[in-house]
Amino acid sequence: MKKDFRDFEKFIRGKKTAVVGIGVSNRPLINFLLDLGAEITAFDRKDEEQLGEIAEEFRRKNIKLVLGEDYLHSLNSFQVIFKTPSMRIDNPYLVKARQEGAYITSEMEEFIKYCPGKVYGVTGSDGKTTTTTIIYNILKGRGYRTWVGGNIGTPLFSRIKEMKSEDKVVLELSSFQLMTMNVSPEVAVITNISPNHLDIHKDMDEYINAKKNIFRYQDKNALLVLNRDNDIVNLMVSEAPGNVRQFSSRRVLNKGGYLKGGSLYIDEDEVCKLEEVKIKGMHNVENFLAAFCAVKDEVSIENMKKVAVNFSGVEHRCEFVRTVDGIKYYNDSIASSPTRTLAGLKAFEKPVVLIAGGYDKKIPFDVLAEEGYKKIKILILMGATKNKIKKAFDKLRDEKGINVPIFMVESLLDAVNKARELAEKGDIITLSPACASFDMFPNFEVRGNSFKKIVNEL
Structure with missing residues (x-):
C-alpha cells in the first residue's frame, strides 16, 4: 500500500x-x-x-x-x-x-515509499542503464505518462507532487542506493550479478545482499524478474515474496523471456527476430528479454517489438563515434567492470584494439584476460589500474602461453594516439575501460565525451 x-x-x-x-x-x-x-x-x-x-x-x-x-x-x-x-x-x-x-x-528510499505511480526498479552489475531505458521506452510508447530516474534521468523526489497513480516510473538502482533500502518497487529486475564495487562493499556477500533489497520488501502481488543464466541471481527465486519471471538467452523457458530458433519470445509469443534487433550483442538480447518480462502485464507484443527494432542504444554504451582512415571508433565508457567490457567485446565480430583502465574498485581482472583475450588484438592501458590489468594478462601469458600485445600510456589522449598508430585499416578501436572513471574524470559521461572529442578532432 x-x-x-x-x-x-x-x-x-x-x-x-x-x-x-x-x-x-x-x-x-x-x-x-x-x-x-x-x-x-x-x-x-x-x-x-x-x-x-x-x-x-x-x-x-x-x-x-x-x-x-x-x-x-x-x-x-x-x-x-x-x-x-x-x-x-x-x-x-x-x-x-x-x-x-x-x-x-535517502532521496530514493523516500521516493519509492511515497511515489503514487507504479515503480519498476532495475539493478544488476551490468546492463542496468540499457534495461531501464528499454522499459521506459516500451511503457512510454504504449502511451503511459512515464518517468525515468535513479542513477539516470533527473532526480524525481522533487517532482513527486506532479505524479499520478496511473503514471509509470522506471528507476535504475545501484547497490549503494539499495544498501539501506527498506522498501521495494512493485516490479524489480536483477539483470545479473558479478564482482563489482568492492571498494565500497566489505565483501561480495554484502554486495549481493544490497541487491536483494530491490525485492526483499515486496508483497505477494509484486513481480521479480531474474536472470536464469546467472547462478547467483537464479538462486534468488526461492526468496521472492511475490511472483517471479525469468529470462534466458541460453535455454527455452516455459514462461518468461527467452531466445528460440533465432527469435526473442515472451511466454509463448514471438516478439521479433534476432536479426531485427537494432543494437547488437547477446548482452543486449538479455536486456530486451528482461524488459519484456517486466512490462508484459502492461503492454502489447507490438509495443515491445517496436522498441526492439528501433532502439539504437544508450550513449556511451558501444556507441559508434566515427570512421577515420578506415578505422572504426566506439565509445563504451559506461563499461566500468570487467564483465561489462567483456559483453561489449563480444558484440564485435573481430578482435579489437581495446583502451582500458581507470579507477580501482578492488575487483579482479582475471576474467577479462581469461575470457577476453580472443577478442583483443592490442591492449592499451591507462589509469590507476593499468598495472593490475597488465598483471592479469601477464599471468595468462605465463600460465597458458597466450600473449596479448600490451602498451602502457599516461592519458586518454595518449591512448587514442597510440591506438591510432598501431591500428590498421579495417580495425576497431574501442574505449571500454572495465573500471570506473574517478582517477581521471568525474564520471563515465565526462570520460566518454572526452574520448569522442579526441576522436572527432583526429
Whole structure:
C-alpha cells in the first residue's frame, strides 16, 4: 500500500534536516525540502570556492552550509538526515547520529515509499542503464505518462507532487542506493550479478545482499524478474515474496523471456527476430528479454517489438563515434567492470584494439584476460589500474602461453594516439575501460565525451 505524500509533508515541516552531499542530484532535493518547510543544513567535502554559485544561492535562501574536509564532524543534533548513496550506513558519524535519535534516509528510499505511480526498479552489475531505458521506452510508447530516474534521468523526489497513480516510473538502482533500502518497487529486475564495487562493499556477500533489497520488501502481488543464466541471481527465486519471471538467452523457458530458433519470445509469443534487433550483442538480447518480462502485464507484443527494432542504444554504451582512415571508433565508457567490457567485446565480430583502465574498485581482472583475450588484438592501458590489468594478462601469458600485445600510456589522449598508430585499416578501436572513471574524470559521461572529442578532432 502506497503511503500518502501528505504524511511526509507533515513529517518534514519544521524538522532540523541535514542533506549530505551538494552534488547535482541533491540540489533539487535540498530546494524541495526547503519548500516543504524543513530547516536545512547542507554538507559537502568541497569548499565554497569549489561549489561556486550554488553556495551563494543556498546562502541567499538561508540554507546553512557545512563545508570542507571535516564536514561530517558537525553531523549531530539533527532530526532527519538524507545521506548521499555512496555513504555507508555504518559510517561512525551516521551511527552516532542514529544513536542520538536521527531518522536517517535517502532521496530514493523516500521516493519509492511515497511515489503514487507504479515503480519498476532495475539493478544488476551490468546492463542496468540499457534495461531501464528499454522499459521506459516500451511503457512510454504504449502511451503511459512515464518517468525515468535513479542513477539516470533527473532526480524525481522533487517532482513527486506532479505524479499520478496511473503514471509509470522506471528507476535504475545501484547497490549503494539499495544498501539501506527498506522498501521495494512493485516490479524489480536483477539483470545479473558479478564482482563489482568492492571498494565500497566489505565483501561480495554484502554486495549481493544490497541487491536483494530491490525485492526483499515486496508483497505477494509484486513481480521479480531474474536472470536464469546467472547462478547467483537464479538462486534468488526461492526468496521472492511475490511472483517471479525469468529470462534466458541460453535455454527455452516455459514462461518468461527467452531466445528460440533465432527469435526473442515472451511466454509463448514471438516478439521479433534476432536479426531485427537494432543494437547488437547477446548482452543486449538479455536486456530486451528482461524488459519484456517486466512490462508484459502492461503492454502489447507490438509495443515491445517496436522498441526492439528501433532502439539504437544508450550513449556511451558501444556507441559508434566515427570512421577515420578506415578505422572504426566506439565509445563504451559506461563499461566500468570487467564483465561489462567483456559483453561489449563480444558484440564485435573481430578482435579489437581495446583502451582500458581507470579507477580501482578492488575487483579482479582475471576474467577479462581469461575470457577476453580472443577478442583483443592490442591492449592499451591507462589509469590507476593499468598495472593490475597488465598483471592479469601477464599471468595468462605465463600460465597458458597466450600473449596479448600490451602498451602502457599516461592519458586518454595518449591512448587514442597510440591506438591510432598501431591500428590498421579495417580495425576497431574501442574505449571500454572495465573500471570506473574517478582517477581521471568525474564520471563515465565526462570520460566518454572526452574520448569522442579526441576522436572527432583526429
